[in-house]
Amino acid sequence: MVENCGVTTHRGAHPVMAALAAGVPLTLLLDLADPSGPDSRTIVATEVADLSWLRDLAYPDAGTSTRAERPAV
Secondary structure, three states: EEEEEOEEEOOOOOHHHHHHHOOOOOHHHHHHHEEEEEEEHHHHOOOOOOOOOHHHHHOOOOOOOOOHOOOOO
């Protein structure tokens, strides 16, 4: 078991469930899953974002900071 943002999840949890437990908005996941979804190139070129949540999903044990310590977006 892993403690993640106050939500206990299993290490083998589906990536979508892990993303939701980490606080990634469901609407963002739905947009990303839609083949005709948002124009990612334009969004990346025009918006600045804290992508640490993405790193934490890929490498959950690498980040030592908690969600509360991360800067707000």
